[in-house]
Amino acid sequence: MFRRLCRRGAVNVASPAFTDVKLTEAAVRRAGKQVQVKFSDGSEFLMHGLWLRDACRDAYFVSESAGERYLDKIVFKASGAHADGCVKETRVVDGSLEADWAWLEPYSGFAGVPAPDLRCKALFKNQGIPDQFQHREFESVMTSEEANLEMLQSLMKHGVIIMDNVTPAEDASVLLHFANQCLGGMQKDPARESPNWIIQKKESAKSVSYAQTVRLNNHTDQSVAAHGVPALLLVVNYVHGTGCNTLVDGYAVAEALRERDPAAFKLLSTYGNCQERDFIRSRVDSAQEGTQTMLITTKQPIIQTDPAGGIVRIQYNEVFRTPSTVPFEHFEEWYRAYTLFNEMIHGPEFEVQVPIGKGQMLILDNWRVLHGRAGGKSSHDRVIMGGTVVREAFHSRAIRLMGAQYPVSDYVDL
Numbered sequence: 001m002f003r004r005l006c007r008r009g010a011v012n013v014a015s016p017a018f019t020d021v022k023l024t025e026a027a028v029r030r031a032g033k034q035v036q037v038k039f040s041d042g043s044e045f046l047m048h049g050l051w052l053r054d055a056c057r058d059a060y061f062v063s064e065s066a067g068e069r070y071l072d073k074i075v076f077k078a079s080g081a082h083a084d085g086c087v088k089e090t091r092v093v094d095g096s097l098e099a100d101w102a103w104l105e106p107y108s109g110f111a112g113v114p115a116p117d118l119r120c121k122a123l124f125k126n127q128g129i130p131d132q133f134q135h136r137e138f139e140s141v142m143t144s145e146e147a148n149l150e151m152l153q154s155l156m157k158h159g160v161i162i163m164d165n166v167t168p169a170e171d172a173s174v175l176l177h178f179a180n181q182c183l184g185g186m187q188k189d190p191a192r193e194s195p196n197w198i199i200q201k202k203e204s205a206k207s208v209s210y211a212q213t214v215r216l217n218n219h220t221d222q223s224v225a226a227h228g229v230p231a232l233l234l235v236v237n238y239v240h241g242t243g244c245n246t247l248v249d250g251y252a253v254a255e256a257l258r259e260r261d262p263a264a265f266k267l268l269s270t271y272g273n274c275q276e277r278d279f280i281r282s283r284v285d286s287a288q289e290g291t292q293t294m295l296i297t298t299k300q301p302i303i304q305t306d307p308a309g310g311i312v313r314i315q316y317n318e319v320f321r322t323p324s325t326v327p328f329e330h331f332e333e334w335y336r337a338y339t340l341f342n343e344m345i346h347g348p349e350f351e352v353q354v355p356i357g358k359g360q361m362l363i364l365d366n367w368r369v370l371h372g373r374a375g376g377k378s379s380h381d382r383v384i385m386g387g388t389v390v391r392e393a394f395h396s397r398a399i400r401l402m403g404a405q406y407p408v409s410d411y412v413d414l
């Protein structure tokens with residue numbers, strides 16, 4: 001496993017992350033097969049010479065302009081040595097590696113990566129106050145990479161960030177610019193020309209999403225759930241008017257369910273919940289033109305866990321639920337669990353109402369936080385535009401802001 005120390009706190013992307021760390025000692029070990037190095041911050045590494053040669057990223061092996069290895073520099077003949085266990089970390093002084101990267105690790109996409117450690121998350125319930133969420137200044141995040149990184153870290157800790165004093169715009173330009181610059185880029189929808197959606201008042205709307213005066217139940221956005229995995233972030237820009245969103249910490253609900261009714265938790269984290277979304281029909285009230293038909297079906301548990309039982313994500317949207325395929329002998333108990341979960345995410349203990357309006361943007365961790373719309377609280381001129389950001393885009397932006405290569409772990413039990 002490759003490991004390296006990095007500095008705590010925000011890192012300036014423009015400069016390498018380790019410029020203030022000096023090499024203090026280096027020695028050749030095991031008859032030239034290994035190298036031991038020590039650095040001024042106290043870290044110490046043991047590396048295979050073979051690994052050093054293979055990992056070299058200098059101009060001889062890697063094209064700077066293309067960001068690719070030169071294929072004719074690959075050594076195909078086995079040298080008799082093994083490249084596994086390439087670097088052995090012998091000492092980490094203050095454990096700062098884990099501290100700096102722990103927030104990002106669950107979103108690496110690497111096979112077997114554990115669910116988020118909930119000790120890194122500030123789980124929330126309804127505190128009964130007008131606005132219990134974190135706010136950040138739009139201009140600051142747009143103009144400072146340090147503020148951008150801090151916002152992303154806070155988002156993944158708290159689940160929700162509200163951006164204030166967002167630059168006014170009549171179209172989606174500000175939203176898209178922000179998503180592309182600060183979140184990694186908005187997910188492209190194959191059935192629509194523009195990546196963002198627009199929701200505005202429509203009389204006699206058939207889809208509940210567009211019927212702004214009525215309540216929209218709490219859900220996670222499915223968008224195009226590639227391989228059944230929904231996008232990680234949801235961003236919504238209030239272009240006009242005011243509204244009141246409902247927000248629920250799905251991790252807090254799931255953990256409470258695990259504690260209060262373990263059998264219900266087990267059922268909801270075991271059996272798939274069938275959903276189907278017809279992207280043409282569900283947008284019957286949209287002002288945007290569809291470009292093609294698209295029908296996406298998913299069958300994932302509402303509460304998704306890793307093998308150790310840690311909660312990875314909540315995936316739930318009642319409007320798209322289709323007939324259940326839970327086995328006959330378990331259906332009644334599954335349905336009881338599903339009803340209990342539905343009550344919890346709409347009950348006063350967990351559901352939080354937050355007023356939000358023009359000049360603000362709402363950003364959510366869509367794997368964790370369910371969102372909805374309170375009934376009868378939207379102004380008639382409410383216009384919101386939004387979209388989703390997939391895990392890959394978010395992770396790409398985050399590691400760029402961290403200014404270093406991701407320290408890849410092996411999650412396989414050998």
Ligand SMILES: [Fe+2]
Binds near residue numbers: 219220221371
């Ligand atoms: Fe939604």
